[in-house]
Amino acid sequence: MKNDNEIKLQIFDEISKLISDTSFKVTESTPIIQSEDLDSMKLVELCIALEDKGIEMGFEFDWTSEATMSRSRSVFKSAGTLADEFINQLKSKK
């Protein structure tokens, strides 16, 4: 099983794929919402990519639950907070 850091890097990689500037390096603090590089369409694509990744890892990444959305400001605040939420859900649902 992958460790948290490996999973985090995979999620950063998913975010990178959606950013047109290929030289851009995604870090913990890279903003997700209010980002010039990620419009609403790309945000949905990112959520779906993470849902697929969750299925690969044997759990359902829920990006529509009330719990996730009520904390949406923090969950989608940055690449780091999104990765943390993904890992939290992985640990609680597996």
Place this chain on the structure above:
Amino acid sequence: MIIVTGASKGLGRVICDRLLKKNLDVFGLARNVDNLTFNSTSCDVSHYENIKNVALQLKKDGVKVTGLINAAGIASMNLALTTPASVTQNIINTNLLGTIFCCQIFTPMMIRNKKGSIINFSTIAVALGLKGESIYVASKAGVEGFTRSFAREAADFNINVNCIAPGPIDTSLLRGITTEQINKIVSQQIITKQFEPNSVADLVELLIDSNSDSLSGQVLHVGGV
């Protein structure tokens, strides 16, 4: 696969039968699916978790969703002032929230294919502002507004969202409406005749087909208004 809600009776059932006749893969949702002979499962569209569980199962089964037809609907012909709160909530929950929930939950499955068609259902009662149907009209006017706005959101993913608004079609929803009342409504249509469920199915067939790729965010009135 095309998901059809309200698949057990009325327009939903007619639509399922038509799509099946065209050899399309149909999956019906209804509260009671005991009498259905095609792929279906029990689901109350007014319950978000119910729909979510259906989507989860379809994902597990690797189903490719290409269309969603939100035909589930209820009506209660009554003055707003004499409609009990529970009935009001039930109408809004099924007609408006049910449509929104299904769009929210099933659209991501279509986004994966970067293609899809969603058909929602309204009624001529919205355009005419029919007396005695204000709660029903409120729920369906919400569906029309949601359709127009959601169509823009879904267009980014090559998904078309349209709404069919029939005049009085002969289904169980018309129970309690007199022939005189039906004739009065029909007389206000552009084409002054009462259409059959098959006319609605014709329109569904068109909207689900790639020949209608240029149409989105539209409310199409069967009979014209």
